[in-house]
Amino acid sequence: MARSVFTVVAEIESTEAIADLKKELAQIDDDLAGNPILPLSPDAFPELHFASFVIFDGDTKRPRLVFESSVDGPRDVYLRRVAEHSGIDKIYRYCNGYPDSPTPKARFDFLKGNAKSPNLYHVSTPYRTARSIRADRDIRQWMDRLLSGDTDLLARQLVRPAAGIKQYWRWELAMPWVAALVAVATITLETLLYLSVIWSSGIARSLLTIAGLALVLTAGAMLAAKLRKKPWVALPIAVVTIVLAAWLSRWNDWRGVTVWSVLAAIDMAIVGVLGSLLAGSLWRGSLPQIRARARHWVVAALLITCAAAASLINPDLPVSLWNNHRLSVTVAIIALVVLLVAGFGAALKRRRSERIAAMRSAGGDASVVPLWKTLKDISGSYTPEKPSWVSRLSNWRWWLLLPSVVLAAVLLLKSASAIALTVLVAMFCAKAAWLAALTGWPSADKARGQRTKGVAFVIAAMVAGILLVQSLFGLQRPVTPILQFFHLESLFGLETYTVLLAIAVALGLLGLWVLRVPTSEPAAPRLPEPMSPEAEETLRRVIDQEDHDVQNHMSLVAEVGPLWRRAVLMTFLFLLNNIFYRAVLPDAWRGKLFGLSTVHCAQWVLLDGGRFVFLSNYDHSWTSYLDDFGAHLGPGIQKIWGQCTGNPGTGNLERFKRYVRLAMVPYSVWYRAYPGLSVRQIWNNEHLRSALAREIPEEEAVQAVRRLGAAPKVLPEILHASQ
Amino acid sequence: MLPSEIVPEWADMQGPILSAYPHLDRATYLLYHITNVGDAQDWLRWLVPELTPALKNGRTRSSSEAATSAPSAAAEKPPCVNVALTYSGLTTLCRARRWTSDGFSTAFTERIDGSGHRQRILGDTGRSAPSDWRWGGLHRPVDILLMLFAPDDAALRAAIARYTPHSGLELRAEVPAVPLTAMGGHEHFGFMDGMSQPILTGSHDAERFPESRHLTALGEVVLGYPNADGVVPVVPSVTPCPTFGRNGTYLVARQLEQHVGEFWSFFLRKAGDDATAAEQLAAKAIGRQRDGTPLVPYTTRDDNEFGFAEDPHGYGCPMGAHIRRANPRDTFDNENVTRAAALASNRHRILRRGRSYGSTHEQDPLNASERGLMFLCLNGDLERQFEFIQQDWINNSGFAGLLDERDPLLGDHQREKAFTIQGLPSPARVSGLSRFVTVRGAEYFFLPGLSALNRLVNGFAGGGGHA
Secondary structure, three states: OOEEEEEEEEEEOOOOHHHHHHHHHHHHHHOOOOOOOOOOOOOOOOOEEEEEEEEEOOOOOOOEEEEEEEEEOOHHHHHHHHHOOHHHHHHHOOEOOOOOOOOHHHHHHHHHHHEEOOOEEEEOOOOOOHHHHHHHHHHHHHHHHHHHOOHHHHHHHHHOOHHHHHHHHHHHHHHHHHHHHHHHHHHHHHHHHHHHHHHHOOOHHHHHHHHHHHHHHHHHHHHHHHOOOOHHHHHHHHHHHHHHHHHHOOOOOOOOOOHHHHHHHHHHHHHHHHHHHHHHHHHHHOOHHHHHHHHHHHHHHHHHHHHHHHHHHOOHHHHHHHHHOHHHHHHHHHHHHHHHHHHHHHHHHHHHHHHHHHHHHHOOOOOOHHHHHHHHHHHOOOOOOOOOHHHHHOOHHHHHHHHHHHHHHHHHHHOOOHHHHHHHHHHHHHHHHHHHHHOOOOOOOOHHHHHHHHHHHHHHHHHHHHHHHHHHHOOOOOOOHHHHHOOOHHHHOHHHHHHHHHHHHHHHHHHHHHHHOOOOOOOOOOOOOOOOHHHHHHHHHHHHOOOOOOEEEEEEEEEEOOHHHHHHHHHHHHHHHHHHHHHHHHHHOOOOOOOOOOEEEEEEEEOHHHEEEEEEEEEOOHHHHHHHHHHHOHHHHHHHHOOEOOOOOOOOHHHHHHHHHHHEOOOOEEEEOOOOOOHHHHHHHHHHHHHHOOOOOHHHHHHHHHHHOOOOOOHHHHHHHHO | OOOOOOOOOHHHOEHHHOOOOOOOOEEEEEEEEEOOHHHHHHHHHHHHHHOOEOOOOOOOOOHHHHHHHOOOOHHHOOOEEEEEEOHHHHHHHHHHOOOOEEOOOHHHHHOOOOOHHHHHHHOOOHHHOHHHOOEEOOOEOOOEEEEEEEOOHHHHHHHHHHHOOOOOEEEEEEEEEOOHHHHOOEOOOOOEOOOOOOEEOOOHHHHHOOOOOOEEOHHHOOOOOOOOOOOOOOOOEEOOEOOOOOOOEEEEEEEEEEOHHHHHHHHHHHOOOOHHHHHHHHHHHHOEOOOOOEOOOOOOOOOOOOOHHHOOOOOOOOOOOHHHHHOOOOOOOOOOOOHHHHHHHOOOOOEEOOEEEEOOOOOOOOOOOOEEEEEEEEEOOOHHHHHHHHHHHHOOOOHHHOOOOOOOOOOOOOOOOOEEEOOOOOOEEEOOOOOOEEEEEEEEEEEOOHHHHHHHHHOOOOOOOOO
């Protein structure tokens, strides 16, 4: 079921009323389930995940009462149920516009009228209902009790032969490598296959141009991400890209390109990038021992991939081969496929039998099967709550991606037009930028790097400006001997104009955006400004509310500068929310945010007058939460935080923490539907139960039962962490 | 690495920053409350020149070198003396001169039991509640911690006679340490202790082990130097001396009583009265064998550079084992953090300097008398280091994806009483844990640099303080 995340923002009529209002709210917080005002419990609101009441009473602005909710199903259904509680009159009578003699209908109208959708929100358990999360927890507790009573199990842990474990480990830790090699082989085969299709369609050059561009751009973005300490690398990459584009565009042969081959090229690029990301993350995440063993395999796989990529960029390599020996090449490819498939199959099979043997010996020759059966009985039937295909397809945001593809294809089919090329290149630029952003580049970590990057992007923006003027007003094309020498005069043909324009504009815009992020403070130590007694008291209350449980709540308010900055921020949040947080994250990644699965539900709301409210329900301590933010998501989060006045940047984490601490506001009421559960555990329980609902072989059962111990790092998490 | 232009002023730092004095067998910890400021000042004025610096001549020396190179004759091993102040001690001394302090950590100024939140995150609840402490906190405030180290009994008695104050200070508690040789590097439960220590950049050890995963920025422990983020944090000041905190560090002292009898009878019961199995079970709770061998595979006893990446599911060393919680190493490594950032990942390390107290097992095999650990640790940022470890790792019931359990050794097992041992074919769960360690006294201290302390008790004649 889809989740609704929203706030009801009511204007408190006067500052004098706040004290009384706080008293009423304290009544709710003291007894969440039994209070007469608004009972908050799984019985009263089974669909509710998190709820809070926070009073934002800034010094000059009108105070606001913010009622935060995260519920299953539509917002209005929930608000209607809230409106049935006449107790809320006691709260909202202090607010402007609340009806004098409220009926449920009038209350609902008031709540709905003041309801505000967040500008950006994140849900880490999309499509999971509060009811099923609680059910998973209860069943897990049964299982834990069962484990606690099992003394045989305990005894077995203590007599286990160490050699068996090592053997098992070797197997399990090597496993991802098998997966990675399969991935590399798939990529290679796909490349070859596409290559043959493309070449046979006789429009190779054009497509190779596109593919080459895509590869160079994405590789450049990845390279830049890896070399993030040397941001100037971006410049040579840009230059190389442009020169390459110019060189390739000399053919200017775009006729006869088919949709199929365009899609093939796009897919190839995507697979290539994601595959190499996956392989890279596996490489870094694996054991040194395993790494040493796998090194030559990796080198071989990389060489194959490089060769395939080279053959894409340099069309002369496979051409003659294909043209002159079509039959033998086809046979060779088929043989290769068969060999690879058979080889991997055999390897996997052998590995599997080895593994089961190792597992049995490591487990003291015990089988997991009896326990598995008992657990199955406890768990019962289970239907995983996943986004259905209907819901995925009905997510209009995915469809936004389609027109660009269709447009490009149609344009290419119709004519050899520069616009089509531009659209395609722009798409790849966007993808490169997206990948770069995911990999954390450009980062805003250090003041020095910031300046260099700033200069680089300003130059890019200037180039963009010149080109824009030239293309718009048709100024004379600059043809110099140097350009002629390198056959670069076509660099300034119409097509490349638009290509360059797209690249330059993208870089320029990115640069402008990056420049906005405040630089971190100078290294010289300086005492933080002393806090006012009121601020100290607020902070004391905030801290006192923390760490009663694994879950914590954070509410803070910041000011966003002038109007234009607010507009920029709102646009950014809108795009980010709709493209990433509402489409990719819930539908493709099931809510896992770069492996940082510690935030249950968080939202950003822009209030009137430039006040910017952030409400978050997160796991573990505030310090670790902010460390995660600063260390892992720093650059990204600064795109949002950077717009707020007084933000010192994440360069000095302690200073940033102090800034956030001072912006925090204590909650008046906070309700959570499943206390004690972290996001990681929610997913862990879910994985366990859905595994129990399936018929799976013994070795997979061992992996599933492992979830009773601790939530393991799973492959998608590793992948996301690398992104 | 420490930037080359920064030279650590070892001679101005107090000894514990570089060494645990392994060559001095005996030690005692004395906790005082100031009753007369004038007398206290006089005593400190006399004492300050006697305090042991980290390094006398500014030459870098490792603790191990100190142990081996020290001559065996007791006469050539002079006793070591060090002094730390609590916030109340510091303010009392400051007030006597009408000075004020600023920039000290909130945790330090609020004191170790200053708020309900702090008690909660440190686990100072139930039996360990501050109201039951013998010293420290708001109930039995102490001002000064005097640490005396000597090679043998006679020398220690002489040191006590020589260095302890005669008036103006009331002795609140004395915690005499067990001789190092009697413990043989083990703590009272019987396990090797204090094996993993951060190696400070700029020290001799850092030169010897430049690739160590324990390499930690000097500023993570000593104030006034760049920390793991490459930032020199704000140094606490006392009004006429803006660099008062330079070369100083925060010292956490906690007297932890270990219920050795309860500990072993629990594990014996769980292991079906089989002593070997009980020992293995306890080793699972700790994460190391009694001789210190870590339970992770591919690692030997003397290799302390291991990471938990080689044991991702806790089949060897359980996910919730004590050594994993106290220092998760690469358990949470983010793929974005490259290996070169080992320094940055050591943002939550503490330098441990404690010793055991009470009777040894040989003296009292029935565990009739109290024994435990005088836990001392040094860190530059109380919140980010000591408190973070306590809160996010030791007492975090959701640590590393575990559900409802705490550190099997230190956790206050009030709600969650279980401990999971991951393994094949399925994990096992040990239930019914009780609290094996009780806090008997605790306080946050500041271990000031020698010149800073000198100025505090003699007046800031020079004015500006350190350059």
